[in-house]
Amino acid sequence: MLVKSQEDRPICKEDDISIVRSSVKRVVALLNFSLVNQTKIITAASELARNTLEHGKGGHALIQIIDDGTGRIGLRMIFEDTGPGIPDTDRALEDGFTTGNGMGLGLGGARRLMDEFQLESHAGSGTKVSITKWQERL
Amino acid sequence: MAKDTLTPIASILSKSSADIIENWVSLQLANKNRSQAVSDSSLTTSSNEFFKLFQAAAKDGNIENLNTPEWSAVKLMLSDLSVSRARLGSSPSETASFVLSFKQPLFEQLNKDFGNDPSLAKMSWALSVLIDDLALVTTEAFQKTREDIIRRQQKDILEMSTPVIKMWEGIVAVPLIGTLDSARTQIVMENLLQKIVDIGAKIAILDITGVPTVDTQTAQHLIKTVSATRLMGAECIISGIRPQIAQTIVHLGIEIHDIVTRATMEDALREAMARVGWYSYKEADAKDEVR
Ligand SMILES: Nc1ncnc2c1ncn2[C@@H]1O[C@H](COP(=O)(O)OP(=O)(O)OP(=O)(O)O)[C@@H](O)[C@H]1O
Numbered sequence: 001m002l003v004k005s006q007e008d009r010p011i012c013k014e015d016d017i018s019i020v021r022s023s024v025k026r027v028v029a030l031l032n033f034s035l036v037n038q039t040k041i042i043t044a045a046s047e048l049a050r051n052t053l054e055h056g057k058g059g060h061a062l063i064q065i066i067d068d069g070t071g072r073i074g075l076r077m078i079f080e081d082t083g084p085g086i087p088d089t090d091r092a093l094e095d096g097f098t099t100g101n102g103m104g105l106g107l108g109g110a111r112r113l114m115d116e117f118q119l120e121s122h123a124g125s126g127t128k129v130s131i132t133k134w135q136e137r138l
Numbered sequence: 139m140a141k142d143t144l145t146p147i148a149s150i151l152s153k154s155s156a157d158i159i160e161n162w163v164s165l166q167l168a169n170k171n172r173s174q175a176v177s178d179s180s181l182t183t184s185s186n187e188f189f190k191l192f193q194a195a196a197k198d199g200n201i202e203n204l205n206t207p208e209w210s211a212v213k214l215m216l217s218d219l220s221v222s223r224a225r226l227g228s229s230p231s232e233t234a235s236f237v238l239s240f241k242q243p244l245f246e247q248l249n250k251d252f253g254n255d256p257s258l259a260k261m262s263w264a265l266s267v268l269i270d271d272l273a274l275v276t277t278e279a280f281q282k283t284r285e286d287i288i289r290r291q292q293k294d295i296l297e298m299s300t301p302v303i304k305m306w307e308g309i310v311a312v313p314l315i316g317t318l319d320s321a322r323t324q325i326v327m328e329n330l331l332q333k334i335v336d337i338g339a340k341i342a343i344l345d346i347t348g349v350p351t352v353d354t355q356t357a358q359h360l361i362k363t364v365s366a367t368r369l370m371g372a373e374c375i376i377s378g379i380r381p382q383i384a385q386t387i388v389h390l391g392i393e394i395h396d397i398v399t400r401a402t403m404e405d406a407l408r409e410a411m412a413r414v415g416w417y418s419y420k421e422a423d424a425k426d427e428v429r
């Protein structure tokens with residue numbers, strides 16, 4: 001796996017979410033994703049950025065263009081915070097589970113919208129979510 | 139001790155007031171870089187007013203701490219001046235230099251009267267710091283005014299970009315453009331509900347063709363708007379759901395069974411007209427055939 005380029009965006013206030021969204025928007029257009037996949041990726045980024053801000057009390061996002069080693073290009077986004085963490089990650093991924101007043105669909109939704117999804121979190125030690133979408137093979 | 143060294147300033151301000159003001163005003167009028175936004179007479183008025191308040195504030199010898207009650211009138215005057223000049227289009231440095239230019243006539247007078255006094259340096263320093271701080275008051279007020287203006291304009295743009303349109307007797311529509319964040323939802327909701335009352339609308343069409351993405355927060359905002367519309371006794375139709383948005387909504391797992399949706403604004407309008415009884419589905423179909 002090769003990281004070909006990387007952008008680091010802070011997520012500390014509401015406006016940062018739309019900044020992350022526009023950065024992602026630029027990259028997905030650059031990578032020529034289909035319109036449907038562009039929309040899916042931007043939406044997943046929006047969900048995780050908001051979780052980082054609202055539940056994780058702020059953190060940052062890494063937006064990476066990666067190569068799987070065979071020349072296949074993908075977009076990976078890593079959302080990291082040092083907030084309270086998630087005590088039960090399976091539970092958090094269940095549709096409808098929320099500790100706030102959201103719909104409880106963001107985490108599970110982001111997983112369904114992307115090709116790869118990794119969630120690492122422990123109570124008290126922050127949260128790291130990594131999502132990837134590979135370029136469609138023509 | 140402090141009082142002894144500072145009293146001379148109060149005495150200069152009262153003894154030589156006419157000289158200092160005259161000197162100051164002519165210095166300002168002679169300044170080539172002066173903005174045309176402020177007239178000669180208003181500059182003279184402001185200078186006189188500032189001097190009077192400054193003199194009153196310095197009367198008891200405190201020229202070190204601006205956060206005391208005696209300085210509040212001066213600060214207030216400067217903020218007001220800064221605000222009104224910002225409205226006229228003056229730059230913050232122009233307003234700050236109004237205050238800063240007061241140093242020269244003041245120091246000239248100090249030199250004249252206390253040129254040989256060992257405490258001159260100390261007095262000048264204290265006054266210099268004081269006037270710098272007063273200049274900061276003007277820039278802060280200026281900045282705040284600018285921010286207020288920007289905030290107001292943002293709100294205006296927000297309102298302008300969310301018009302509620304009467305489409306037909308009993309039917310209103312809102313073409314949403316841009317990100318549907320909390321602030322915009324609030325405005326859409328207020329405008330929409332008011333319009334529903336005003337024209338007695340039975341159907342409201344929310345068109346999201348111009349909304350780039352729909353995430354869980356956007357969906358929640360839409361659902362809230364639909365619920366509020368229902369409480370007003372009207373029904374909502376959401377139109378303009380593009381294929382990529384539909385797919386994303388499904389993957390997110392958002393359920394919208396009980397919300398009426400249509401692909402286009404035209405479909406939504408036809409549905410709305412049928413619902414308020416303008417024509418039946420059959421007539422609508424017949425019209426389609428004629429076209
Ligand atoms: N970065 C994070 N730090 C701590 N807890 C988190 C984080 N991300 C998610 N969680 C927990 O997981 C729960 C589920 O998250 P999910 O995004 O699915 O729903 P939500 O954010 O509550 O609502 P929404 O549907 O608006 O996204 C959250 O309510 C929160 O308790």
Ligand SMILES: [Mg+2]
Pocket residue numbers: 047050051102105106107
């Ligand atoms: Mg969420």
